[in-house]
Amino acid sequence: MAARRCPEKALVLSATDIVLERPRNRDHGDWASSIAMKIAKRLGADPYELAREIAEELASADGIASVQVAGPGFINIRVEAGAAGALAKTIVEAGVDYGRNDTQIGNTINLEFVSANPTGPLHIGHTRWAALGDSIGRVLQFSGATLAREFYINDAGVQMDRFGASVLAAIKGESTPEGGYPGEYVTELGRRVLEARPDILSLPADEQLVAARDDAYALQLTEIEGSLAKFNVHFDVWFSERVLHAAGEAGGPGLVDRAVDRLRAQGYVFDRDGAVWVRTTDFGDDKDRVIRRSSGEYTYFAADAAYYLNKGDRGFAHKIYLLGADHHGYVHRLKALAGAVGEDPEKDVEILIGQLVSIGGAKLSKRAGNIIELDDLREWLGTDALRYSLARYPADSPLSLDPDLLRKRTNDNPVFYVQYAHARTHNVARNAADAGVDRSKFAPELLTHETESALLGALQEFPRVVAFAAEVREPHRVARYLEELAGLYHRWYDNCRITPLGDDPIESVHRTRLWLNDATGQVLRNGLGLLGVSAPERMWPTT
Structure with missing residues (x-):
């Protein structure tokens, strides 16, 4: 579409351009996008007209029920129930790998x-x-x-x-x-x-x-x-x-000695008053650093330099340091060190202060x-x-x-709330098995209840949440996501039965809902695993 508008300058889109969001008001659809308003200026187009063109193309795609344009150029998308529901089977079959993504492939990271x-x-x-x-x-x-x-x-x-x-x-x-x-x-x-x-x-x-x-x-x-x-x-x-x-091979220079020589070769080491200095102010440090005192004794900065270089020598292009609140001074020091050894201080070293x-x-x-x-x-x-x-x-x-x-073993406790949701998925599966409900049938078009649509939408978000948490180094985003997912699951559980009532026959919708139940349990389990937290199969709240 972009090439049709402007064939001589095809537009290249990034992942940040193509963001889909869940509308707060589900009457607006399953997904919404502001992509037209983001890229209209680059194309020299009117946002609303561009949104209409995108909507026209989307409407003909498989699995799309309807597409509408709202406001200055928002695109609201409604997905066919069968296309949305198919995700449940995808998750169950992917198992522990659901949510795994390739956004960090190629990054070699040392995390200290x-x-x-x-x-x-x-x-x-x-x-x-x-x-x-x-x-x-x-x-x-x-x-x-x-x-x-x-x-x-x-x-x-x-x-x-x-x-x-x-x-x-x-x-x-x-x-x-x-x-x-x-x-x-x-x-x-x-x-x-x-x-x-x-x-x-x-x-x-x-x-x-x-x-x-x-x-x-x-x-x-x-x-x-x-x-x-x-x-x-x-x-x-x-x-x-x-x-x-320690001394090097055959009593030769050790890692600290070699680090000083390597910094000198980069042109950022100088001698003054009998001491050896590194010109870290060239990279934003508040003062130059002594790396060897006039007495010949190395400073802590010398060990920092040798350690940083050693990480690179071991093949780690990117270094992440998680340091305590009393280590703010290390931020400029380590970034200056990266620059002094010929690396990019803004790309190759990252310091997180807890x-x-x-x-x-x-x-x-x-x-x-x-x-x-x-x-x-x-x-x-x-x-x-x-x-x-x-x-x-x-x-x-x-x-x-x-x-x-x-x-507390109550829903006020966030970890209990999430773990209990996971345990409930197992309890539901056990009850389903006792009632004769299995996953022998899968009819995703039957997952039409509004709580099913909301739950499926959240499940679809998991890979994106994980990828973003990795990108910004913020695992709390996974925790908050799990709490939202647990809430959506509990609401679905209250509204949609997996086991039939009384002597009612087992139908395809019951078996299909079991897929959705098990898919939710898998995502809760995968998310808790990313936080180093267990996913128990049985839990009981206190009375």
Whole structure:
């Protein structure tokens, strides 16, 4: 059509141009589009007349019942019941793959999140980053991205020596050294280190510290891995900071040394006052950064640079960092670093800053003494309630959760509401089987009730919702979609029977509705899976 209007300049349309929306007033049709008003100016056309041309073409397409033009150029589309209903069978046959899309194919992404110091248990802040990061990874992979979830282990530096000194003091029965790590968990680590290495105190003093530090570090890291696994969070890569500082092959330059050389080759390294600097102000940073002090000691920025370059060397063209609320300074720093190594700061690196979360009534850890532990929260509220609630909001929104609500088995609790809808689809299927209703017949043209049209329209939206959530890194869009879908399903359940009443015969409409029921269950299950939340087959509300 566009080529007919303007053959010398065929119009190229993007996905954002061809947006279909569900009208709030279903009397206006099943779908509406404003495409004519979006592209009319580019074609030099009148929006209303262009809409009429598009409507004329659409009206002759298979599965379209009617097309009308409204207002200045809105196109309202009504789909034939059979064409709309066919989606139910498509979903059931696609199964776990329904919603999978190719919008991220070709994107090779390194997604780094949590990245806690291995000097103590994970806390409430890590809990939010874990839920969000893992859900972002799931929607990206479901949309075709090649992705690695990565945990950066901050296992080098002064904090590790302080940690080792704290554990050694616990082994000796001494008080925590100044600047060290207090808490019962340190005492417990000391006990476990001594149990595994009973001769530790017979070692030379410097070796005692190294042994206490490294053994406790291994134990604590294992605990962190276990805490995350119980929270349905798994990492593909656990990257040790020590690797960056280690010598290269045959004692040659390590990754940090090579990173400085590579930055210098790009022309952004200069020397001043005996120190080595990177001219990051060329890329919007508020000041140039010292990468090696005049003493010859490398700064944290040097490790950041080496780590960033290492990700690229491993084949990751795009790097996503999910950082805590106290890391705003890293945004300009990492983008400047991307520019300094010859990459596009606006394309190749992405920094998401997560805000803090609070949970009323949460108690400080008995083991750590000064934090709220992930494990305590999980045992108190449950993995599903925590993961769903934390993924239900954008990362940059401060969040306060109501524990009483999260523990309720009522429809006021969003995760229960969605899970209950899923369980209901299974209960309906069980009852249908008992009544002799199966999926041996499929007559989609019989799905004519208004609640069926609304439910089918929502089911059709799932792939688009997933793709958009991946594009904007916002898994909360999946959660909100699931709540809407659950509501539409419950309304359909209240209006349309799958099992016949009394001695009424089983008809094709009953069997066809079973397809729609099972399709809804599949989409709810797929969506919950993208949030790392279970989809139970049986649930009972509290009275």
